[in-house]
Amino acid sequence: MIYEVSNLAIIIFLSIVGLVLGLSFYFARKTKSAAGYYAAGGNIHWGVNGVAFAGDYLSAASFLGICGMIAYSGYDGFLYSIGYLAGWVVALFLVAEPMKRLGKYTFTDALDAKFDSKSIKLTAAISTLIVSIFYLIPQMVGAGDLVVPLLGLPHWMGVVIVGSIVILIVATAGMTSTTYVQFIKGALLVVFSTILTIYILNNGLTLTPNENYHKFISTEAVVTNDTIVGVSDPSFLVITTKVVDNMVFVKLEKEGASCWYKLNKTESKATLEEMLYTSETEDGTKLYNGAPKSDGKFYQVGHLNKIIVDGKEVEQTGPVGPFEFLTTIENSEIVRFSKKVFKDGEEKVTVWYQNVTKGVDVMKPGLLYKLSKAAGATIWDKLNFLSLMLALFLGTSALPHILIRYYTVSSQRAARKSTIVAIAVIGFFYILTLYMGLGAMISGVLDVESSNMSGPLLAKSIGIGLFSIISAIAFATVLGTVSGLIVASSGAIAHDFIDKYLQIPMTDKAKVNAGKFSAIGVGIFAICLGILFKGMNVSFLVGLAFAVAASANLPAILFLLFWKKTTAKGIAYSIVVGIVSSIGIILFSPTMYEKYGLIAKNAPIPLDNPGIISIPLSVITLIVVSLLTQKHNATKDFDR
Amino acid sequence: MLHEPAVTVGKDNAAARKSKLGVILFIAYTIIYSGFVLIGLTKPEIMGIQLIGGQNIAIIYGFGLIVLAIIMGFIYNYFCTKMENEMDKN
Structure with a gap:
């Protein structure tokens, strides 16, 4: 049997879940205002925020997906590590400080700061929701993959467990508890991945991975x-x-x-x-x-x-x-x-x-x-590669759940410093992924039915204790990232759409409640998607979320910051074109055709990664529409 | 009030200079990153050439991009902090 349930694994798993929920209930008593719910009061220390950034960003895709991809496809999996990390350069040098300066609670706030445009509020909120949901799917799939070996439960139960815990975390204390969950999980993930890597190097390479390894006839x-x-x-x-x-x-x-x-x-x-x-x-x-x-x-x-x-x-x-x-x-x-x-x-x-x-x-x-x-x-094939590298590079700084973390610190200086801490922690972890992936490739641990389990199964070959800890951390990894995504999504619904777009009058308490109910709704939706997409490599799915983010959001952010002729309509149209073109290409891609049960070769668009087409389309739209709507530009309010 | 920032951010006199430095460093990193992608696209066999200590170009370039991002981050922070200390004091 590849997977056997162990009591130790269950105890460690329950301890981590207990710790996370305990934290949430503790912070829940302190979270009374909207500022506390959406931005943790803006008082998180930059060091804590930096590690929490890492905890937020190093999702199931990084630990489960990349290690799995390297274990099956070698260096090509490491391309994701390089691209994911390089994306932080865009965040640090171009986006971090202006985002902090312009924003309030959500990415939409920053985008709309100059214009106060209803079309930006609506399109940016929709974009936040779509990108977050694309990102949520692989996290939920990864959660399901994890509980099969850890608790001996079916895949769908794992998805339901993660969904329920995360709904509890977010609905109780919002961004404050999410920050500390991400901080703890980020730190644990890096420490135990280092231990795993040291073990791999200490063991060296051998022709016989273990004494029980099957001798193929x-x-x-x-x-x-x-x-x-x-x-x-x-x-x-x-x-x-x-x-x-x-x-x-x-x-x-x-x-x-x-x-x-x-x-x-x-x-x-x-x-x-x-x-x-x-x-x-x-x-x-x-x-x-x-x-x-x-x-x-x-x-x-x-x-x-x-x-x-x-x-x-x-x-x-x-x-x-x-x-x-x-x-x-x-x-x-x-x-x-x-x-x-x-x-x-x-x-x-x-x-x-x-x-x-x-x-x-x-x-x-x-x-x-x-x-x-x-x-x-x-x-x-070449365009697919170029498209992937482009989306990874440009996607990071356009992910709404990452951008909202800039509002949890007190100043632009703190935003910058926390980004640098994040780059150092994430960069170190990504170097470890190469060792963990290659280690899994040659150690006789792979379950050919689940590339996502390569890292935890490598830990299992060392001992059930390490396997239990690594799996529980991986589970916490999913919790941390999903919490961030649900905070971002609930912000998009309750703050951007209900409060700012529809302008429904609410008290501060009602606004917090609206956020909590939105979190519950998005959480339930994520559970359904996680069950539906079982079996797909989580890193591939996250690559698609990056492509949608890079197409829909990044042109809007960069042109707003660096091109004075940008108009509200230009931003809104570019977001719509970015979303429609990237999702359209994904829906007609070879991988999705296979998912529909059709022949991949018959897919009308032979591209799996849409960025190479959808990002330029979004940029062109922004430039053309902005130039056509110049007379409405400057400080004038177009939509009011 | 919900529409206000969670915390009020003070005026940053160094913002323009920091932004300029950020753009320069971003362009420098993008050129190096593009080089990596271009080699992969046009001459992928070059990636397998062993250079220093038996490591091939793919490993050296890949690790290099990760380490370079961290180093450039520290450089950026050093100069930004210096600018903030000088300009915001004045």
Whole structure:
């Protein structure tokens, strides 16, 4: 069994949840005003705010998603770490101080500070909601992934638990409790990730990840006229053969039990190599390597095929330094497990075959994002890469739940300093992701069905105690980020829309209550989405949230700050175009087509990341509309 | 009052100079970041070339971008604090 419930895990998990809820109830007594609810009274110390920034930002995507992506696709997963961190440069140098100077409680306040325009209030509030919901989905998916191994509960229960706890946190004390939850979780995440990395380096590299690691069977095939007629081991019977994307998969039977193998053909011989597989019948019965999941026949995988040190093959390295670890992997060979899905009669079969990959290919871009001609890269592959890097770079400083953290400190100087603390903490953590991801890749810990669990499963290989702590922190990670997102969303509904756009008269207490009810509504909606999107890599989903934020919000922020001819209508139209174009491209992308059950290749737009089209569209709209509405510009109020 | 900031931010005489410095540092970092993306797009094989201590360009450039962001952050803060101390005192 990959996952077994442990009492220790449950105790640690409950302790962390108890601590978080205790904090919320403590601060709830102090949160009476709108300023306290939305901006923690503006009195958080910049050091605490900086670590809380990290706690807010290092979401499930960073810990679960990036580690998982690196574990399966090497350096391509690390591209996310680089892009996510680089985005903070935009936040620090261009956005942090003006945001603090202009804003009050929400990102909309800052955008609207110069104009007092109803169209900005409405579009920015909608944009905040949409970006936050896009960001919420992967957090909830990650939460569900975590409770399966931690508490032995089904995925949907994890989503419901996170949703309920977060609703409690936000509905009790708003931004104050959210800040301290994020602070504690940010600090714990960095400390325990460091411990995990030290363990990886101390263990070094070995050909045998652990004593229980499954030895994959390889047997010679008998091929006549390009047809497999038998196996050299007579106890195997050939049942059926499938050709998928020029690969040959063979179903063999031995002593009544069947298993799928992959044919590897060279000029001199043909061998059949054992794979992992699941088979699903139409009535929903799912078997793992031909048996129910509880039989434990579905193994954890990921190992080194060859270890080369100073030009010689070795079985293990012993403890290595941080740079030696990277060079040794680069010079060695890794066995990754690649996925293919096909139909065998009425059954849907998913196989994961051994894919021996050179370390040099793992340690540079190209396994996930095809970039070279040799790998068959098309112009769309290159645009996808460019689009991702653009969205990550420009998305950070346009995320509403990050921007509202500038209103929790007392001055522009504190806003700047807290951003620098955040960059240092987040940067250090992102360097660790490379070690944790690569460590998981070669340690025989991967669950091929859930890339998101690579980091926690690596911790589990060390000991159930560390696994419990890491999983509980990962769970707290989700709590911290989701809390921030729900505060941002409730601010958009209660403050931007109900109070400022609709101008419904409310007392200060009623405004706080409106925020709390909005938080409950958004929380319930997030729970539903988390259940619906089960199984998607959380980092990929967050990449999309960045693209929507970078398209809808960033042009508006930057042009407001740096182009005097910007008008309210220019901002409002650019937000709308940014949202519509980025979401439109996502809905018609290959990944979403696969999600709809259609063929990915038939997607009308062969781009998974919309930024390369939607960001320029939003910028062009802002410039054109602003130039066309100049006569209404300056201090004049267009919409009133 | 809900529409007021949570705390009142005082006048910042150094805002314009700090903004100018921010733009310069942003452009410098963007050029270096673009270099990384451009290599990936046009000559991805270059990323695999080993340079210092057996580390390839992908690792050196990637780690470099992260460390550079932290260093530039400290530099920015140093000069901004200096400007604030000088101009806001006057």
